[in-house]
Structures are given as structure tokens and as C-alpha cells.
């Protein structure tokens with residue numbers, strides 16, 4: 001029955017026509033005119049009708065000729081026919097009834113037992129059921145469609161076992177599962193089994209009752225899934241419905257966003273965001289660094305345009321930068337500018353600002369982000385560097401670069417206005433000495449003071465510059481005449497000569513000044529400085545503390561010196577130097593027992609160059625250090641060879657420049673030379689002029705003492721030409737004095753020279769020093785010197801300086817083949833005299849010293865001691881201080897005068913400081929030892945005393 005056809009359309013498939021007629025009657029009786037019955041009498045026709053037409057119900061007889069109504073129903077169902085069936089049979093049969101229902105028949109009626117109403121009721125019931133079943137099927141299909149096509153991935157699984165019942169397409173796509181696989185899956189198969197515990201959702205909000213799980217797709221991709229489940233019943237089945245929302249991308253995005261936020265928050269750059277669409281572009285975000293740089297809090301600035309940073313009134317220096325910003329804003333482009341901004345407290349800072357537009361998907365500018373960097377510190381360093389590159393840090397004076405600049409300007413001015421420029425090159429005399437001896441702190445103070453005095457002296461348009469350590473330049477501009485510079489130089493000289501008071505120290509300084517002048521027509525300002533420098537050098541040569549004008553000839557001298565200096569450096573580097581040796585002859589034996597090493601330069605063009613020509617230059621340039629080291633090393637090596645040839649007692653004198661000895665590592669240099677060559681320290685004699693210690697006492701004298709302790713010998717060279725001050729001689733722990741050849745030259749004719757020579761020999765001997773006469777050219781000179789007990793003679797009379805190869809030959813003829821210092825031979829002669837009025841002390845001392853094998857003489861009274869000294873060769877005397885006849889120091893003072901070569905020691909139980917100090921100062925005693933004595937120490941003192949004596953003595 002349809003809306004268009006109100007008749008009930010009934011199909012009867014029945015092989016018995018009577019039954020058809022009966023059925024027709026029954027229907028007509030029960031529902032007259034309301035049914036339309038169609039009859040077919042066999043299975044095939046019935047089925048064809050069912051396919052062809054639409055019926056509300058089909059009544060099917062059980063027996064259809066050879067066929068069964070049940071087969072028809074089954075076939076019809078199989079072929080998709082949904083028409084409800086009622087099975088008609090001739091008899092009741094329960095089994096048949098059940099089978100019919102099983103096949104989908106709506107009812108089972110027994111023919112002959114039903115009336116029209118029952119039939120109609122059964123038909124209506126069958127139709128209703130069919131409609132209900134169809135409705136249900138359609139609703140099921142709708143739900144399946146909804147499930148299958150739901151965009152949210154979903155699964156249905158058995159609640160207990162988790163066996164998968166269904167997975168919708170979204171879920172299958174998500175996990176990469178094909179439909180056929182679903183039945184074999186378990187809900188647990190979706191989870192990532194390598195991980196335990198819930199993943200970090202990074203604050204992702206989940207629906208109530210849901211949880212996050214780590215899952216894996218079939219191809220191994222990791223998923224973070226929000227899983228929610230609920231139990232549902234479908235049909236009579238209890239099922240769990242899982243909704244699986246993929247949160248992987250969302251969580252990753254959240255993480256990225258948070259990271260980005262943290263970066264912005266912790267950035268060392270200030271960051272601001274302004275809303276480009278709101279009126280006046282207010283700030284909508286500032287990061288903490290912005291707050292730190294500017295001093296404003298976010299709350300104070302959000303909603304405001306950031307121009308408040310530009311100060312009130314706005315800083316004019318920002319004009320150009322602001323223009324760039326406005327242009328960038330108008331063009332929607334990025335800009336980078338440097339702004340002078342102001343913090344909340346009003347202090348300015350340099351803001352290195354980078355402004356960039358942010359666009360939305362439609363390419364519209366929505367915001368501007370500004371990245372700011374406080375570069376105030378960098379700016380100030382740049383400023384400082386710029387200043388330092390043109391100024392001297394210590395004195396704050398312009399340096400050479402700025403000086404040259406100013407000189408160039410001064411020359412331009414001079415050319416234009418017909419004026420002159422004067423340049424004074426000032427070098428402080430002996431400043432290095434002050435620096436080295438009093439320390440850099442005092443040196444620096446002096447330089448600052450010099451700078452101050454010079455600045456005070458010149459006019460404002462003039463320039464005072466510091467061009468190196470102790471060198472200053474004064475540039476005088478706009479002079480009417482070049483010679484006007486002379487007026488200034490005199491003032492400079494006298495100003496600088498005023499005393500310098502630095503703390504407790506008062507110092508006097510002079511300066512050597514070179515001057516030049518120009519009318520401005522020069523090729524470069526550097527040339528002008530160089531001219532003044534050359535003139536200054538000339539002033540130095542003239543004895544310092546003076547000034548000198550530049551002359552053209554100085555240029556060629558200077559270039560010769562520069563050439564020579566370079567060539568000398570090559571000679572040092574390429575070992576083009578050589579050593580000559582000149583023997584020193586023992587005046588008593590006539591044998592050579594010492595030699596002096598004298599350096600020579602084998603110059604490719606000039607031939608053999610004398611050290612007199614290049615040593616002073618090397619001293620000036622500092623090349624003497626490398627040169628001197630080479631000489632020392634070579635001399636030690638040569639001497640070891642000479643010793644090996646049998647001349648073991650021969651020592652070598654090496655000239656040491658004051659520049660060398662002042663170097664703090666000089667001691668180490670000597671030790672290294674001795675160590676590397678194997679030469680005994682006693683065989684090395686360092687010859688130095690007395691001026692080496694002048695003004696520079698403490699450090700140099702200390703070094704000399706340490707050298708003496710090593711056993712190295714010290715000679716005072718060129719004695720008589722310098723101060724010949726006894727104070728210096730006393731300070732220098734020397735063994736020898738070398739009388740300068742200027743005294744020897746005329747010694748046999750000139751009474752003064754003879755007197756001086758005799759006096760020096762005598763004084764030296766009284767100081768237990770050996771004397772060498774230099775420049776002995778004649779036998780007569782030699783005889784005079786011998787008669788006056790000069791110990792050693794050196795000069796052309798015996799030999800000129802010669803190369804080492806010749807020296808060996810010379811030594812074979814004139815040298816002394818020494819025993820090489822056999823300890824036993826020396827010890828046999830070692831005699832010590834003990835003087836003490838207490839016998840027990842004598843005995844105790846004898847016991848102590850006997851162990852060292854000395855010959856021991858002793859006495860308890862002074863006159864006997866004098867007798868013993870006259871009769872015996874005594875080297876060391878130990879005397880008591882408190883004796884009845886006279887004090888020990890008095891006794892030893894007398895002994896010194898008579899037996900100067902003895903080594904004299906006081907051993908005392910009490911200390912009269914005054915007499916002891918006097919005795920020591922007069923050189924009467926070598927050591928002052930106290931009673932009671934430490935045996936070991938005493939023996940060591942005596943051993944040292946013998947050694948000291950041996951070193952003092954001319955070698956036999």
C-alpha cells in the first residue's frame with residue numbers, strides 16, 4: 001500500500017486455483033474493495049513477479065508443484081527482495097513454522113483454518129514488520145554512514161578484550177590501516193609500545209575524561225593522540241567507542257610557540273611590537289629586556305607610541321634616523337637606524353633599532369616589530385679607541401699620527417700666510433736609567449710632568465706630542481721667522497731642567513733637543529719630524545743637555561748609520577762576526593795566563609771592521625745584546641778548546657757593555673754560556689768599565705756579587721778614564737783592574753802617568769786586586785811595569801789580537817800549561833793561622849779544621865802570631881776579637897797592611913759593632929763569625945775563604 005495506491009497489493013503464489021479463489025474471497029470478505037490480489041501458480045512466475053512489480057505482501061504456498069515455498073522465500077531474499085512473505089500450508093507443523101521464520105517469513109498460516117479477518121490481520125502485521133525492519137535497516141545504515149564518514153578518527157572495540165570491531169575511515173587514514181586489517185586488530189595495537197607513561201601535552205586542554213597517549217602509525221610515525229572512550233550498546237552488543245584526536249601537530253605548535261615566546265622574553269635585545277592598524281601605532285608588547293634597557297615597565301608603555309623614548313624635547317641628532325623610519329613605515333619596508341634614546345631616568349643611550357613590518361595572510365601590515373640593542377658601551381669604547389688612536393694614553397698628548405696631521409695643517413697655514421713652522425724633537429737624557437733603576441712608576445710620573453711643563457710653555461695653536469718612550473715633539477706653528485723656534489728651545493731646556501719631585505724622590509733631568517724649521521714647503525710632515533730627530537741625535541753626540549739645528553749633512557750620516565745598522569744585524573744573524581784574542585802576560589813568569597776576546601766584523605766591502613766603529617752603534621740600537629751573547633758563547637767555547645789543549649789555567653776576558661749588564665737576565669745568560677760550554681766559572685773574566693755601576697748601583701752590583709759567588713772573575717776595564725771613584729771600585733766585587741792604555745803610552749816619559757800608574761798598582765794591591773796594564777807597546781814600558789809589580793801586561797809588545805787558530809800556536813810557545821787546579825796540590829799548601837788567648841778555643845778549632853786537611857798554625861798571643869806570619873805562607877787567619885794586647889780587628893788591620901793577600905776572619909764571643917764595621921769597611925776583615933760556632937758552617941766558611949784567596953791570587 002502506497003500513498004498513490006491505497007489498495008493493498010497482495011501476491012499469491014499458489015499452485016491450486018481453488019485455494020486462490022478461496023483466498024480471493026477471504027480478502028474480499030475482510031476488506032471489500034481494498035485489496036488487489038495477483039496470483040501466480042509456480043515458483044518462477046512468482047519470483048519474476050516479485051522482481052517486476054511492487055507488492056505489499058506475498059502469500060506463498062508451501063507446495064508449489066515440484067518446488068517448495070520455502071525455497072522461493074530463500075531465493076527471493078537472496079536476490080534482495082524485501083517484500084514480506086507469509087507462508088501458507090495445508091497443515092500445522094512446528095518445525096516448518098520455525099524454518100519459515102528463520103528464512104524471514106513474517107507469518108505462517110494454515111490453509112482452511114483461517115478466516116478473512118485473520119488473514120488480513122496477518123497481512124497487516126507482516127507489512128508493519130517489514131516497514132519496521134526497513135526503517136531499522138535504514139537507520140542502521142545512516143549510523144554506519146555517520147560513523148564511517150565522521151572526520152574524527154573513531155574505533156569500536158570489545159570493552160574487555162579490546163578486539164577491534166570497527167575503525168572509521170578517518171582512523172584508518174590516520175593510522176594507515178586498510179579495511180581488511182581492522183578485524184584482526186586490537187585497540188592496544190595502536191599504542192607506541194616503546195614508550196611508557198603519558199606524553200607531555202605542553203598544557204594542551206583535553207575534553208573531560210580524555211587522556212593523551214603516544215601512538216604509532218603502521219609506517220612507524222609517532223602520534224600524540226587524545227583518546228576518549230565511552231561504552232555503547234549496538235544491537236545487543238556492549239561496545240567501547242574510542243574517539244582518537246590527533247594532537248601531534250597542535251602540541252608541536254604549542255611547543256614551538258612557547259619556545260619562541262621564551263626566546264623573545266629572554267632575548268638580550270629589547271623587543272617591541274606596535275599595532276600598525278590602530279591609530280598612532282600603540283605598543284602592544286614589550287619584552288623584559290626593553291624594560292631593563294629603558295627603565296619603563298610594560299604597564300607604563302603599552303598603548304603608547306614609542307616616540308616617548310626620543311626625549312622631551314626630541315633629540316635633534318635623531319632627525320636623519322627618524323626620517324629613515326618614516327620612509328620605511330610609508331613604504332612598508334624594514335629599516336635599521338641608530339637612535340639616541342632616553343631611559344625613564346633621563347639618561348641617554350644609543351639604540352641600534354631594527355624595525356620590520358609583520359603582514360597577515362592577505363599581505364596587509366598588521367604590526368611592526370622593533371628589535372633594539374643598547375650599544376652605548378660599544379659607542380663609548382669606539383670613542384675611546386678613536387681617541388687612543390690619536391693620543392698617548394699616559395700623557396694624553398697627541399701621538400705621532402695626530403702630530404703629523406697637525407704639522408700638515410701648520411704647513412698649509414704657513415704656505416698661505418707666509419709663515420714658518422718650527423719643530424723641536426726632545427729626548428730626555430738618561431731617562432732609561434731612571435726608569436730601570438727607580439722603576440716605571442716614577443718614570444711614568446716624570447713623563448707626565450714633562451708633558452705638563454711642555455704644554456704650559458707653548459701657545460694654544462702649537463702642538464706638544466709624545467712620539468715614543470722619552471721622546472716629545474713640539475710643533476710651533478705660525479712663526480714669523482723660523483729662527484723664532486730658538487727662543488722656545490731655550491725655555492724648554494730650562495723648564496725641563498727644573499727638579500722633579502716624585503714622592504720622596506727629587507730628580508734632575510736634562511734634554512737633548514733637535515730643531516728644524518720650514519716655510520711649509522716640505523713633502524711630508526714625517527720628513528720634518530725626521531729632520532728634528534737627526535738634529536737631536538747630533539745634540540746627543542755633542543754630549544747631551546744641548547740643542548742642535550738640523551743640517552742637510554745629517555741626512556747622509558743618518559743613512560750611513562742606518563745602512564751600517566742593517567748590515568750589522570745581518571752579520572749577527574749570519575755569524576759574520578769573529579773573535580780575536582790578545583794574550584795577557586804574567587810580568588813575573590813572562591807566560592801568557594789570560595787572554596782578552598775582541599770581536600771583529602768581517603765586512604764584505606769594508607774588510608775587518610774594528611769594534612770601536614760598530615760596538616757604540618750596537619749599544620745604541622740594542623744590537624749589543626745579541627752581539628754580546630754571541631761573543632760570550634764563542635769565547636767560552638774557544639776557551640774550553642784551549643783548556644783541552646793543556647792550558648787549563650788560562651782565563652778569558654770578555655768585554656761586557658753596560659747595556660748588557662743592566663739586563664735583568666744577564667746572570668742567567670752567563671750561567672747558560674758556562675753551562676753549555678762546560679767552561680769553569682773561574683776561567684771567565686768579565687771586563688766592564690766602572691760606569692757600568694754608576695747611577696745604577698743596586699741591581700748591577702747585586703748581579704756582580706752573584707757572578708762572583710759563581711766564581712766568575714770581574715775586571716774593571718779602562719781604569720783611570722772614568723770617575724775612578726773609590727766608592728764605585730769598592731762596590732764592584734772586582735778581582736782585577738786594567739789600567740787604560742792612555743796612561744801606559746807615556747809611562748816612561750811622563751811623570752804624571754808614571755805616578756798614576758804606580759799609585760793605581762799600589763792601591764789595587766792594597767785592595768787585593770790584580771793589575772793589568774793595557775796597550776804595552778814597548779819593552780821599556782814592560783820593564784817599568786814589571787819593576788812596579790804590575791801583575792799582567794797586555795799589548796803589541798807581546799802580541800796583537802789574533803784569531804783563535806793562531807792563539808793556540810802562540811800559547812804553545814808562550815803559554816803556561818797548568819796543573820788544572822788539582823785539589824790535592826792546593827790543599828797541601830793551605831795554611832790557616834789561629835789566634836786566641838784561650839787555649840781551649842785553639843784546641844777546639846784545631847779539632848774542627850783538622851778534618852779538612854789544612855796545615856794549622858796557632859798562637860795565644862799577638863807577637864807570636866806576627867812571627868808565624870812572617871815565617872810561613874799563611875792564606876787564612878782566624879783571630880779572636882777580645883785579646884789582652886789589642887782587639888782582633890786591630891790586629892787584622894795591621895796584618896792586612898803587611899800581608900795583604902791573606903784572608904782575615906774574626907771569631908768573636910762578643911760584638912763591638914763600631915770596630916767591626918770599621919774593620920769590614922776598611923777591608924781588614926773578610927768575615928765576622930761568632931762563638932759558639934756551628935762546626936759545619938765554620939768549615940764551610942773556611943773552605944770559602946781559601947777559595948776566595950785562591951781566586952784573588954795570580955795563577956802560578
Ligand SMILES: Nc1nc2c(ncn2[C@@H]2O[C@H](COP(=O)(O)O[C@H]3[C@@H](O)[C@H](n4cnc5c(=O)[nH]c(N)nc54)O[C@@H]3COP(=O)(O)O)[C@@H](O)[C@H]2O)c(=O)[nH]1
Nearest residue numbers: 598599610611612615631655656657775776777795796801
Ligand atoms: N762590548 C764589547 N766591546 C768590545 C768587544 N770587543 C772589543 N770591544 C771593545 O771595542 C773597543 C775596541 O777594541 P779593539 O779595536 O779590539 O781594540 C782593542 C785592542 O786591539 C787594543 N790594543 C791592544 N793592545 C794595544 C796596544 O798595544 N796599542 C794599541 N794602540 N791598542 C791596543 O785595545 C783594545 C782593547 O781595549 P779594552 O777592551 O779596553 O781592553 C774596545 O773598547 C774594546 O773593549 C766585545 O766583544 N764587546
